[in-house]
Amino acid sequence: MGDLLFGTTLLASFLGGVVALLAPCCVSVMLPAYLATGFRRRTGILAATLIFAAGVATVIVSIGLGATVLVALISGHHLLVFSIGGAAMALGGLALLAGWKPQLPMIAGRAPTGHGFGSVYGLGVFSGAASSCCAPVLDDQSYGLSATLADPRGTRRALKLRGCGTGCFYTPLTWRKGTSHLTLTASAGEEWAGGRAGLAITWPARPDAALLRETVAAMKRAPRLTLHELVTSNTTLGLGDLKQLPITGKEFLAAEPYGSGTAPVITRLPDDIGHRRLALAYPAEHTQLDLTLDETGRIFHETLTAPNHLVTRTFVHPETGEEGHEH
Incomplete structure (x- = not known):
């Protein structure tokens, strides 16, 4: 699952870059400069293309990273920033x-000239600077989050994130x-x-590897069950279809991490109406699971969260001694 989600993220990033480069201020500057540079000679077109791209990336990536750092610095002060x-x-x-x-300062300069790879790189940098308006298109949308915490004594307070x-x-x-x-309220633009x-959240944490082994053993003994699964990837399109x-x-465990x-x-985790609960985390995959167990250790509810996905599963096990029917 982690490889699938990572591959999807790379594809979305690539397509976002393609869309950004099609902006008029990008393609109208970069395309003529690239054609004039890359096809100046019959040989070395690939090398010239890569060097030109490196020059463009020097400017565009720097702008993108700078925007990310700036967003991180001001994300917790939306009201102040918007007010200013x-x-x-x-006033303007x-x-x-x-x-x-107002007299805007104009920086005098001209595109690099020459015939070597150094001039190709310089022309890429010049093109990146001239078409830097496409850099904000590459930036992700902004997210907002507020949090309120009620401690075990019942005292509530807002957290400064x-x-x-x-x-x-x-x-x-x-x-x-x-x-x-902990109560979290999230916002992420219009999409x-x-x-x-x-x-x-219970503190201190209670590691319980033995309970997970007991759960896996109990699930392996389950000859058959009915799985109700709901996958939500974009809440604006609904919660998804229940399967x-x-x-x-x-068979179920074979596909689970x-x-x-x-x-x-x-x-x-703290018991839920007498049912034991486990929380599992896979930091490298950015994946977390919440398992609720029945009295025999089998899973009857699971919530899985991963980047851009929420999976909710409910398990219906046949009653003991029942062979030909499921509920």
Whole structure:
């Protein structure tokens, strides 16, 4: 699953770059410069193309990384930044109405000339600078997140979150012993619905590798069951279609990351109405699972979260001694 999601991300990034380069301010500058450089000679076209691309990337990638750092710095101060920006625009508009005529600085320069690979790289840098308006197209949409924490004593307070990249937030926090309740409210522009989620967090953590091994053994003994699965990839398009699959416990485990009975992070969660619960994490794949178990250790509910995907599964096991019917 991790390879599939990573491959999808690379494809989306590639297509986003193609769309950005088709912007008029990009293609109208880069294409003539590339044709004039790459096809100046009959040999070395591939080398000239790669060097020209490296020159363009020097400018565009630098702008993209700088934008990412800037977003990370201001993501936790949206109101202040928007207020200052709005006030500056209003003052600028009033000044223009009053007759102010600003003189914008113009940088004198010309495209590099020459016939060597150095001039090809220089022309790539010049083209990247001239068409830098396409760099914001490559930037991802902004995300917003607010958090409220209720500690085991019942005291509620808002957390001050800091940005650490696109869709990444953190805050220094000292957990009190017991179960705290964290409420998160997310927003992500017009393309994603966002929403609110509540988490119960128990501290200190309780590693329980033995319970995962017990769960895997119990699922392997399950001869057959009915799996109800709901995969949500974009909430603006709905929650997805519910699928019902007849499957055995061994067949299900064969496709699961914890099918071997191990996981990088295994934590026991507070019981839910007498049912034991496990949290599993795979940091390298950015994947987390929440398992709810019945009295025999079999899974009857699973929630899996991965980049851009939420998978909810409910397991219906046949009653003991029942052979020909499922519920």
